[in-house]
Amino acid sequence: MARYRxxxxxxxxxxxxxxxxxxxxxxxxxxxxxxRFPARAFCARCRTEGAHWRxxxxxxxxxSWIVNHQPFVPGPREPYVVVMVRLAAVPxxxxxxxxxxxRPPEHGERVTASYTRVDADLTLVDWRPGP
Amino acid sequence: MxxxxxxxxxxxxxxxxxxxxxTPFTKNSGVSTLTLACRAVxxxxxxxxxxxxxxxxxxxxxxxxxxxxxxxxxxxxxxxLAWHLDQFGGGSVSHAVxxxxxxxxxxGMAETVVCYRxxxxxxxxxxxxxxxxxxxxxxVQYQAPYGYVAPPQQYAMYARAHxxxxxxxxxxxxxxxxxxxxxxxxxxxxxxxxxxxxxxxxASRWIAEPFRLLDCCLETDGACAVVVTTAERARALRRPPVxxxxxAWGGGTTHLSGPGADPxxxxxxxxxxxxxxxxxxxxDDIDVAELYDCFTxxxxxxxxxxxxxxxxxxxxxxxxxxxxxxxPLPVNTHGGFLSEGYVHGMNHIAEAVSQLRGDAGERQVPxxxxxxxxxxxxYILPATSALILRRP
Ligand SMILES: [Zn+2]
Numbered sequence: 436m437a438r439y440r441x442x443x444x445x446x447x448x449x450x451x452x453x454x455x456x457x458x459x460x461x462x463x464x465x466x467x468x469x470x471r472f473p474a475r476a477f478c479a480r481c482r483t484e485g486a487h488w489r490x491x492x493x494x495x496x497x498x499s500w501i502v503n504h505q506p507f508v509p510g511p512r513e514p515y516v517v518v519m520v521r522l523a524a525v526p527x528x529x530x531x532x533x534x535x536x537x538r539p540p541e542h543g544e545r546v547t548a549s550y551t552r553v554d555a556d557l558t559l560v561d562w563r564p565g566p
Numbered sequence: 567m568x569x570x571x572x573x574x575x576x577x578x579x580x581x582x583x584x585x586x587x588x589t590p591f592t593k594n595s596g597v598s599t600l601t602l603a604c605r606a607v608x609x610x611x612x613x614x615x616x617x618x619x620x621x622x623x624x625x626x627x628x629x630x631x632x633x634x635x636x637x638x639x640x641x642x643x644x645x646x647l648a649w650h651l652d653q654f655g656g657g658s659v660s661h662a663v664x665x666x667x668x669x670x671x672x673x674g675m676a677e678t679v680v681c682y683r684x685x686x687x688x689x690x691x692x693x694x695x696x697x698x699x700x701x702x703x704x705x706v707q708y709q710a711p712y713g714y715v716a717p718p719q720q721y722a723m724y725a726r727a728h729x730x731x732x733x734x735x736x737x738x739x740x741x742x743x744x745x746x747x748x749x750x751x752x753x754x755x756x757x758x759x760x761x762x763x764x765x766x767x768x769a770s771r772w773i774a775e776p777f778r779l780l781d782c783c784l785e786t787d788g789a790c791a792v793v794v795t796t797a798e799r800a801r802a803l804r805r806p807p808v809x810x811x812x813x814a815w816g817g818g819t820t821h822l823s824g825p826g827a828d829p830x831x832x833x834x835x836x837x838x839x840x841x842x843x844x845x846x847x848x849x850d851d852i853d854v855a856e857l858y859d860c861f862t863x864x865x866x867x868x869x870x871x872x873x874x875x876x877x878x879x880x881x882x883x884x885x886x887x888x889x890x891x892x893x894p895l896p897v898n899t900h901g902g903f904l905s906e907g908y909v910h911g912m913n914h915i916a917e918a919v920s921q922l923r924g925d926a927g928e929r930q931v932p933x934x935x936x937x938x939x940x941x942x943x944x945y946i947l948p949a950t951s952a953l954i955l956r957r958p
Contacts, residue, residue, distance in 0.1 A: 438713070439710040439711055439715070440711065441707035441708070441710070441711050442707055443707065444704055444707070446704065447704070451707075473704070473705065473708055498727055498829060499723050499724070499726040499727035499730065499829065500723070500726060501714075501722045501726065501774045501775055501776070501777075502772070502774065502775035503713060503714075503774045504771070504774060504775070505716075505718070505772075505773045505774060507713070507715060507718075507719065511712070511713035514772075514775075515713060517712050517713065517714040517719065517723070519727070519829070527827050528827070529827065529829075530708065531712055531714055532712055533713070542730040557711075559711050
């Protein structure tokens with residue numbers, strides 16, 4: 436069976452379009468300059484609408500990971516690794532992805548986004564070791 | 567200590583749980599959730615010694631998987647409920663349902679509210695996520711494409727973060743599973759009563775590393791209900807009343823979008839000071855704790871966030887035997903979701919009531935006067951709820 440496909444909403448559509456172009460961008464508040472992820476209409480800091488997209492270094496550090504053995508959803512073949520990455524560009528925010536390293540992840544290690552083209556309409560952000 | 571408004575202090579001990587009821591816990595109930603709900607509601611009323619026609623409120627929580635009060639009421643001939651609640655949510659709101667029923671009773675909006683949770687969580691809608699669609703939430707799109715969507719995976723992720731930060735070990739998780747199974751062995755309701763060892767735990771198959779099968783709660787068919795009424799009325803009924811000393815809600819940050827998120831701290835850390843202050847009590851006053859145990863790790867992190875041990879010390883605290891029967895803080899005396907059954911939180915409240923009434927049989931904590939019972943600590947739906955119950 437096919438894997439789950441993300442269903443972009445009115446907040447997130449642009450994020451997915453940019454990922455499709457292998458662009459890693461986050462929203463930055465027009466009023467106070469706070470970066471945020473995932474895409475939202477409101478800045479949680481100054482509670483205003485209005486933001487622009489800023490391309491940032493697709494980097495972070497490994498906060499945690501799992502090695503999945505039980506088939507919970509169709510698509511990926513077990514066992515596979517999902518990493519939880521602390522995003523460098525947006526303090527306090529995490530992103531997830533599959534691990535594209537040849538060895539297991541290490542706690543706190545620097546990682547970089549690795550784009551995986553699933554098909555013509557879907558590209559996903561995965562993570563590999565190193566800057 | 568946290569400031570508590572006078573009006574809230576007046577709420578403390580104004581309401582009581584007057585009865586509890588269960589259906590059997592099984593892997594296949596063979597009946598609808600509507601039937602399960604009716605059976606548990608009637609059992610709780612029977613326990614309280616109250617006729618059905620005196621019920622004027624019904625409350626539940628669900629995630630599209632069960633019968634709502636507007637069906638259960640008419641099915642029992644209750645066609646004009648003064649108050650009802652159909653709360654969206656899973657384990658994180660289990661205790662909020664009883665808290666809200668207590669608020670309704672305290673204001674006089676209703677006098678007798680039965681709170682229930684009824685699930686066919688093994689035979690129909692598997693709570694673990696296997697074989698059903700992904701939840702509807704804007705955050706799912708950033709997780710599910712990577713094969714990351716089920717609670718055991720999410721909790722395993724947080725459990726590893728805790729292991730990495732504090733040195734928590736598989737053996738700590740294992741000790742908790744072993745301890746709770748020992749409790750379940752003394753509970754006739756429990757689905758899993760055969761004792762296990764740490765070796766059994768370590769040999770159980772991987773689900774999502776660092777979680778093994780025995781880190782995960784059961785998926786259960788069954789229902790549980792509790793009767794909430796005024797303390798005054800409860801005193802006149804068949805069973806010793808158990809007072810609702812505090813009910814609290816808290817938290818709200820998801821671990822996808824900070825700010826400042828620390829995945830080793832749960833919503834319980836925000837809620838706990840309010841909860842204790844409302845009851846005028848602290849962690850040292852708790853005689854028995856029924857802590858939401860969808861997974862072993864959730865108990866360990868709550869022991870920290872409810873202040874029973876220091877941050878990061880939950881693993882060694884469990885390994886010391888502190889949470890076992892006879893220890894300073896018996897936890898999940900019925901075996902919990904890991905071994906009794908998973909009715910999404912209501913069975914924790916019902917067990918706390920039994921302990922405080924002194925009718926928990928072989929697993930009774932001697933002289934238990936104050937109990938803490940908690941909901942899913944806020945890792946998935948990012949808020950939590952909890953109750954402090956006590957003997958009058
Ligand atoms: Zn702003």
